[in-house]
Amino acid sequence: QVQLVESGGGLVQAGGSLRLSCAASGRTFSSYSMGWFRQAPGKEREFVAAVSRSGISTTYTDSVKGRFTISRDNAKNTVYLQMNILKPEDTATYYCAASPLRITVRMTDFDYWGQGTQVTVSS
Numbered sequence: 001q002v003q004l005v006e007s008g009g010g011l012v013q014a015g016g017s018l019r020l021s022c023a024a025s026g027r028t029f030s031s032y033s034m035g036w037f038r039q040a041p042g043k044e045r046e047f048v049a050a051v052s053r054s055g056i057s058t059t060y061t062d063s064v065k066g067r068f069t070i071s072r073d074n075a076k077n078t079v080y081l082q083m084n085i086l087k088p089e090d091t092a093t094y095y096c097a098a099s100p101l102r103i104t105v106r107m108t109d110f111d112y113w114g115q116g117t118q119v120t121v122s123s
Helices: none
Strands: 004-007 010-013 018-024 033-039 046-051 058-060 068-073 078-083 092-099 117-122
Touching: 004 092, 018 033, 018 092, 018 117, 033 068, 033 078, 046 068, 046 078, 058 068, 078 092
Parallel strands: 010 117
Antiparallel strands: 004 018, 018 078, 033 046, 033 092, 046 058, 068 078, 092 117
């Protein structure tokens, strides 16, 4: 079992930055690849970014490439999402998730999910 708790969300103006954190319980954090997803009101949950177990490999959805950076610290059981140059369309609830696969973008491959943290970007 892995429990995930996100933090770091908030209200920010367009062009600003936020860093989301996701703290994982348990001693097997490094056995999981990690991902960030988001869900805006009235929309389906979508993939944002993922990082491999070691942290070496990363992948992003096109709309955040060059603006967002996913990273992890296995010693701290934490995954991060650095979000820069935020846009109003980034407004959503952001979720972190854990997958037993090496790295994946598919929601169905993630076994554990956090409760989410709200990010609101004002124009």
